[in-house]
Amino acid sequence: MTGLDETEANERLSAFGRNSLPETRNSGPLRIFLRQFTNPLIYLLLGAGALSLAIGDRWDAIFIFGVLTTNALISSYQEYKADASAMALRMLVPQTARIRRGGIAREIPSAEIVPGDIVELESGFKVTADLRLLSSLGLRIDESLMTGESAPAAKDAQAFIEMDTPPGDRLTMAHAGTTVVEGRGVGVVVATGTETLLGEIGTTLAAATRTAVDTPLVRRMGLLARQISLATILLILLLAGVLALQGEGLRDIVLLAIALAVAAIPEGLPIAVTVALSAAASRMARRNVIVRALPAVEGLGACTLIASDKTGTLTLNRLTVEQAALPDGTIVNRKDWLTEDFPDALSDLSRAAALCNEAQLTDTGSTVGDAVDVALLDLAEETGNDPATLLGIERLSVIPYEPAARFAAVEAATNGGSQIVVKGAPETVLAMCADANPDSIDIVERMASDGYRVLVLADGMSDQYNGHIKDHLHGLRLLGFVGLGDPLRSGVVKAVERCREAGIGVRMITGDHPATALAIARQLGLSTNPETVVTGVELAALDCESDEFAENVGRALIYARIEPAQKLAIVRALQKAEEIVAVTGDGVNDGPALRAADIGVAMGRGGTDVARGAADMVLADDNFATIVAGIEEGRVTFLNVRKIVLFMVATGLAEICMFLGALAAGLPMPLTPVQLLWLNLVTNGVQDVTLGFGRGEGDELQQPPRRKLAALLDREAVILMLPGAIVMTAMSVWMLATHLGAGDTTAEARNAVLLMVVLFQNAFLLSVRSLHRPFWRWHPPENGWMFFGMAAALTLHIGALYFPPMQNLLGVQPVHMIVFWQCLAGAAAVLLVTEVTKWLLRSPARSIA
Missing domain, CATH: 3.40.50.1000 (HAD superfamily/HAD-like)
Known part of the structure; x- marks a missing residue:
């Protein structure tokens, strides 16, 4: 096996390419940023901003485009993260490999390996490419990351396997990315790069690619966005047609279209949902669940x-001895020898397991070596033996474990001669024992049916060492059986x-x-x-x-x-x-x-x-158990997002109905587009985000899972928000008509309506904090941020009433105390009617969806 010559190797490198996995290019920041505008709601707002510019309303346009840019920046930051999958796959292939070329052993970069190269393997090496083994000596390879098998796989270059044998049973193959645990081997490269099993996984991974935010929540939000967009467009077209037939001017029609688009579209929804998901991600992190993609929190x-x-x-x-059986059929489980007295025979069994053992102790006291041998040393220590002492006993002769032989043996020095210890497969070692019987086979079958990998240990004594251990592998004493398993977490x-x-x-x-x-x-x-x-x-x-x-x-x-x-x-x-x-x-x-x-x-x-x-x-x-905590937090998050959507859609619906009511009554628009943006993004925005900090109502895991696309707004939610929206509409139109009838200017009437809607939002937020419990059954520590949000919204708006730059931008001014009390009365009516609706909807059996 001299290997390829350099000329042939270079030709094959040109033909087959380098032994590496292809790199994937991630989306750049600009592409991610632009992708945030591909949404039906965004299209409508962009149209509204363009119309504002067209009719000369510069401040309206600036406000609309500022909102869109802010939302896009936040969403871009959320999405922008490096995809490390391809890089991690490449790192599994080592940088150098030991090969033979032209009869000379040498180390070369692993990327330069080609099919036909002869590769040498030994303990501790990572496999560089897919190899067909030509020779093997006690070769065992850890393939757990490829196949899921917890025990190292024994390899046999001379074995016969079928063409369609799955990777976990390919005794004659070594695959790229796996690690040699023990033994030596030589193999010929049969596949490199993307043609290896590792490469096929990388190709499959690329084929399975989806956006990191393609989750049930994102799909529901997309559906809601399309529904709102379609309804808004139809409404605008209908009203524009009616106004045109009535002879209204183009500017008035455009202004109404802009106002309706701004009122209908929840501009602050992306920010509010992002904050809710971020808060949930923080709670999950405290419960050991680290989130890489925010929508996955709810997903x-x-x-x-x-x-x-x-x-x-x-x-x-991690292989562990979970059960032991003595020759008389006595079964001893791990918990028994860890917490109770155990038979002396078990101590003899574990002592023999440490003698016939190739694991080693490091300077720090940890154990290294084959997973089976490490587990047997742990058994010896757990049953009162000292592994260091047992490993220090002189070995007079050793037969290493060979897959073909299916046993290992050792002859250890004793005071009166030597002790021969054998461990291995039951069918092999039981044949060496003088006291094996049919009951022994029954024990093996019973342990194997429980999922254990069964080893048998036997020993024999010799008066003197004669150098021929194989001559003594008969008439041995059966010590017992050990069952190795991968314990549950x-x-x-x-x-x-x-x-x-x-x-x-x-x-x-x-x-x-x-x-x-x-x-x-x-x-x-x-x-x-x-x-x-x-x-x-x-x-x-x-x-x-x-x-x-x-x-x-x-x-x-x-x-x-x-x-x-x-x-x-x-x-x-x-x-x-x-x-x-x-x-x-x-x-x-x-x-x-x-x-x-x-x-x-x-x-x-x-x-x-x-x-x-x-x-x-x-x-x-x-820990798999941690996923249950994540599921609980995910369900809480869905409820929080649902409350946010309900709050924003209900207030948006009230604003639209307010416009329709004013139009039907022959009144001017109750609010300007800038005032609507102020409501939806600022006063509304600092309140709705606080709903994302809710910690749930305690029964989330007692509810069934939601349907595939469970609506964010189901029948119950619609019924809950309609009465409050109707009261908001009626009170706002009444306020507008009252002030205009009293001789106030349109700007003064709108100023009063704007304050009333801010207080409406306060009251409705307080009620929808819980969709089922009355608002007074609430302990502030559960969501103290909500009080802060309500106070901040009111403070921001009252501050705008007295701050000249905001007075000019919003067209507002301080209100009379009588107006303030009228607004408070309207807010109290909203709270009352919403609470009554919750009481009527309340039932013992409710669904999370």
């Missing part, structure tokens, strides 16, 4: 199903139960064997029925677009032996079934599914940069 609360990776998400991704069982109570389905996706996956599902309380398990092999036989594929995905609770592309197909099939899917994961193989999901949730500590870069949010403590 998590909308999810109807969580498709969770097993390894590293539901489990710790703390609190995850309770979290699954709470998801069930909240009406959220949980699905487990793993690269593990179906039996192991089902055993974990039993521990989770997820499923005990083998019929709920679907394997990657079964799904691979089906067209992912077929009804049969969707049916298999829909009936399953556990997906085992799943490849990355299949995980993506599963998520899409669930989405087609009208599920709002949150996907959790930590590995490279989770990236495409995280990106395609409605909400992608990555692990912060143990997760890869690829997973974090593809996700919308990250769990800082890597």
Whole structure:
């Protein structure tokens, strides 16, 4: 195996390209900024601003364009973030690799590797490209980030495998981005760059790309924007036609169109929603949920199903001895030896496990080595043995573990001779034991059915060392059995139960064997029925677009032996079934599914940069249980956003009705466009944002999930806002007519109406703080910002009444005390009628949607 010569290598480099993953270009700041104007509501306001310029109302135009620019800047800042997925994928490929060319071993940059190169592997190396192994010696590779398998995969260059064998079972292959745990190997490069399994994942990740803000909330907001825009345009066209038939001048018609557009469009809604999402993101961060895309805050609360990776998400991704069995059938669980007395035979078993062990202790006392050996050393320490002492005993002879042999053996020096210890697969080691019997097989089968990886330990004594350990591997004494598992994370069982109570389905996706996956599902309380398990092999036989594929995905609770592309197909099939899917994961193989999901949730500590870069949010403590806290906050956020929308649409509706009422009564426009902008952005704006700081009403997780596009304004919300809007309309028109009838100028009448609407907003805000409870059942610490917002809105407007520059801009002036009391009476009427409406709507069983 001399390898390629340099000439051939250079030709192949030109033909196949560099061994690297392509870089993706992110949108620049200017493109992101301009994208904020692609919204039907924005188009209407742009039109209103252009009309204002056309008729010479410069200040109106400046005010409108200033509002739009402010909103766009805030939204751009929210969206502008680097997408680290592609960079993280490239970083998984090491910078150099050891290869053979022209019969000489050398290190070259990994990007220059080409198909046909001969690559050397040894413990600690990362694999540089996809390799077909030519030789292997005790080679074990950590593929957990690719396949989801928690245990290192044993490789055998001489094994025979089928062409369609999934990645987790390819004994003769080493894939780019994985890590050699132990042993040595030599392989020939069969794929580089985007042609590797890692590259295919990167391609799939790119294909799954969506905007970071494509969440249920964004879709609902888009639907609401289209509805408001269409209704506003139809209203403007209708009224313009009526006025034209009545002989009104073009300027008056244009002014009315501008005023109606400004009144109907909630200009401050993007800012208010952004503030609400930011407040929720801060609350989530305190609960270990880090948000990368603000709308994902609410999206998590909308999810109807969580498709969770097993390894590293539901489990710790750390092999641990969870159960031991003694030759007489006595079962000892980990909690027993950690908290209670245990049989002496277990101590003998764990001592032998530490003797036949290749792990090592570092200077700091931590253990390094193969995951199985580390787990066995932990068992020895937990049962009262000293690992350092046992590892310090002289080894007279060692047979390292070989996948083909399926056992390891050691001969350790003792005072009277030596002790031979063997560990390995049950079928191999039991054949070496003199006291093995059919009951031993039953023990193995029972432990394996519980999802444990079972090892058998046996020993024998020798009077003297003769250098031929293999001659003594018979007639041994059976010491017992150890069951290794990947333990569940703390609190995850309770979290699954709470998801069930909240009406959220949980699905487990793993690269593990179906039996192991089902055993974990039993521990989770997820499923005990083998019929709920679907394997990657079964799904691979089906067209992912077929009804049969969707049916298999829909009936399953556990997906085992799943490849990355299949995980993506599963998520899409669930989405087609009208599920709002949150996907959790930590590995490279989770990236495409995280990106395609409605909400992608990555692990912060143990997760890869690829997973974090593809996700919308990250769990800082890597605990699946934390996602339940995120769901609760997400549901609270939806309610907060819903209150904001209700408040803004109700006040906007009142303003429109106020214009229609004045027009029907033959009165002038009750407010100017600038005064409407002042209401909608300033006095209204400092109040509605405070609704985003609400902490919920305590029963969010007892409600069912919302529908796919649950309306922000449903029937109940519309009924709740109509009476208040009607009272606002009637009182405003009455105020306008009264002042004009008393001989006041139009500007003076509008000044009184403007103050009344500000107080209306105060009263309506106080009532819609809770959509179901009366306003007096409220403790200020729950949302102290609301009092501040109400006071600030009133202070800003009263200040404008006395501040000359604002008097000139808004056309306002101080009001008489009688007018102020009239406005207060109108506000009290709004509060009263809204509270009565809430009381009439209140019922014991209510829906979150």
